[in-house]
Amino acid sequence: MAANYRYWCGECHYRTSWLTESQGADQQDRHYAERHPGIEPGGRVEVRRGSGGGLGCLALVGLLFLVLLLAATCQDSQSSGAPAPTATYRAL
Ligand SMILES: [Zn+2]
Structure with missing residues (x-):
């Protein structure tokens, strides 16, 4: 499994480490639940290129x-x- 996804929080400067798409989404969901309760998870996803x-x-x-x-x-x-x-x- 390639860990090529990094999720950035839309509310603060938090970002996940390089994870798989589902792991990153999970971690961002958890971050929003802890830090920004009641806010719909947003931000952006960074995709690592050139993983060859x-x-x-x-x-x-x-x-x-x-x-x-x-x-x-x-x-x-x-x-x-x-x-x-x-x-x-x-x-x-
Ligand atoms: Zn945040």
Whole structure:
């Protein structure tokens, strides 16, 4: 179950934490009963977007792979530059 709903009170600055739609509505109802008795529950509902965490994770792995590839390429060019001292040694 994705907890992507946050209910904001219309009477004060109260807001629920991220909950499922029914949990949030329950919690807001309870808040109104405690804090604003006799007032019809209002306010607004905030819906969290971009909850596709799988895609974000995939992008992160791709980025990590690119960094590793870059690091490997960098090391290759460094080691290919290394034979230079041996070349001068051989020349002596
Ligand atoms: Zn309130």
